[in-house]
Amino acid sequence: MRLAYFLAVFFALTINVSAADKELFSMCSLSPHDEQKAIDCTFRSFAPKSVKRVEIEANGTKLTPLNYIAFDDSDEKAAWLFLIDRSNPRRNKTVQRSVELVKSLYAQANAKNIMAVATFADDLQVLVSPGDPYVNVDERLKGVKADGAATAFYFTAIKGIDILQKVDADRRALVIISDGKAEDTAYSHKDVIKRAKESGVVIYGIGFSEKASETVELQQVERLASETGGPFASAVGSEELKPADFVSKFRQYLTNGGQASAPLNDINGEIKSQLKVIYNDGTTAQSAVSDFFVEPPAEPEPEPVITIEKQDRIPELPLIGKIYQSFDTTIPGASEWARQNQELAWLFLLLPAIILAVLLFYFFKKTQDESGATETEEPFEDIGSDTETPVTVATPIDEQRTSVLATAGRYGYFETLEETPKRFEINEQNVTIGRHSENDFQLDDETVHRHHAVFHISPENRPVITDLDTVNGVMVNGQRISKIELNVGDLIELGEAKFRFFS
Structure with a gap:
């Protein structure tokens, strides 16, 4: 709620008094308004008067x-919180009047x-909670009497402010009804004023003295009111409360004024x-001057002045110069350099194409060589997930393929390094090796991939x-390879599966 913030800072402002000597509590700020800056003000006058009109000036302009x-x-x-002083049994008549x-x-x-509503003596006691819609006030206040032995005047005022701060309201006032006698020493007038300003609370002061000689004590109540922008009324003995219109204008002391905004x-x-x-009533009041700064709009940049200088005719670029002209944005002067160094420019231009042609020739030749080397190889299935476990179990054929045989195959044999070595004869030019049962040489080890390697005989008849x-x-032999010729006894x-090659 915007007013709650404004009210909290009312008391930090310098008061500007009109000819009628009436104070104006106000707070103005700079805020956006329809895509432009505006001055927003909230205000309340000390006296509850009706407003005819409001004006906001900026640098003398309305x-x-x-x-x-x-x-x-x-x-x-x-919101208002009434604090009734019920200390001193001799004041019972005054307490009932309160x-x-x-x-x-x-x-x-x-x-x-x-x-x-709350009462206080040495502590604060809430009788009617803020905004209770079902309360019977007469019933709640029926038992109030002057029964307090001591007066914690400042302490209970601070507690009342803390209660008000929690009330969902935009303006708040603490109404202290007391003889002004303060007997607490841990807290002071300054503590109450500080807490009221921090919480945005106005203090109303209503002072009741038993006799004229005690009216000096009412200054405690009057100061709290005047220093927080609140009204003060008092009475001695059975006299009427002064000012006489205090009760009729009670709410207007807090709720007069409002909000004004102008772009x-x-x-x-x-x-x-x-x-x-x-x-x-014809009177006026002015706030203190507030200083703001609004960034002026940026001035448009002047349009550039284009001057055309007469230059000597430049000879037309040769073909190589026109080609290099596309590089001028990244290499300034490239086209002019090509004009002056045409042979070298052609060489630089064609050199990447020559290199690319050589690389392509080498690549295709290598591809053809590898194609001829593997044209007799049988195709094999793509490798599956490295983390997959075998999905088949050993078959009789698998057992027969990996069991120990007495003689070497046509192209040699593999021999596993186990407690009971197993020999696999190599009778074909292409042998697939892996964990899956469809491999020629199956290795039942989780660290072996489903399709791990291929053994074949090269055109040069090498394993x-x-x-x-x-x-x-x-x-x-301890070295990681992608492809290698094998020798007898290679490990x-x-x-984690290990075996040797023999032929």
Whole structure:
């Protein structure tokens, strides 16, 4: 709620007094308004007077259009907490008078004007909670009497402010009804003022003295009110409360004024702003001057002046120069260099094409060589997931293929390095090796891939083993290889499976 913030900083402002000597509590700020800056002000006058019109000036210029909403016409709420001093049994008659006064003021409570009641002596006691819609005030206040032995005046005032701070309202007031005698020493007048300003709470002061000689004590109550922007009323003995219209204007002390807003239009830079309030009784009040700064709009850049200088005719570029012209944006002067060094420019231009042609020739030749070397190889299935476990179990054929045989195959044999070595005869020019049962040479080891390697006989009739791009790879004599010719006795490792090649 915007007013709650504004009210909290009312007390930090310098008060500018009109000819009628009436104070104006206001707070102005700079805020966006319809895509431009505007001055927003909220205000309340010390005296509850009706407003005729409001003006906001910036650097001496009256801002228009101005929008003003009175607090009573807005959706915002106000809250009061009455604190009845019930200390000193000799003051019972005065305490009862305080109770009757609170009853008459509480009659003005409604959903927009929230009220609560508490009593205090050495501590604070809440009798009516803020905004209780079902409370019977007469019943709650029936038992109040002067039964306190000591007066914790400042301590209970601070507790009352803390209660008000939690109330959902935009303006808040603490109403202290007391003889002003303070007997607490841990807290002081400054503590109460500080807490009230921090919480945005106005203090109403109502002082009742038993006799004229005790009226000096009422200064405690009056100072709390005047230093927080609240009203003060008092009475001695059975005298009437003064000022006489205090009760009838009780709410208006807090709820007068409202909010005003006006756009700055074209005003920018250093700005001095002031709020002026004209009342229906003809009096006026002005706020203190507020200083703001609005960044001026950036000036448009001047259009560049284009000057055309007469230059000597430049000879037309040769073909190589036109080709190099496309490089001028990244290599300034490339086309001019090509004009002056045409042979070298052609060489630089064609050199990448020559290199590319050589590389392509080498690549295709190598591909043809490898194609001829593997044209007799049988195709094999793509490698599956490296983390998959075997999906088949050994078959009789598998057992027969990996069992120990007495003689070597046509192209040699593999012999596993186990406690009971197994021999696999190599009778074909292409032998697939892996964990899956469809391999020619099946290795039942989880570190072996489903399709791990291929053994084949090269066109030069040499035994070769090739890694099928596996994660765990193929190691020959401790060195990881992708493809290598095998020699008799070579140690081959596929994952953790180990075997030797013999021929």
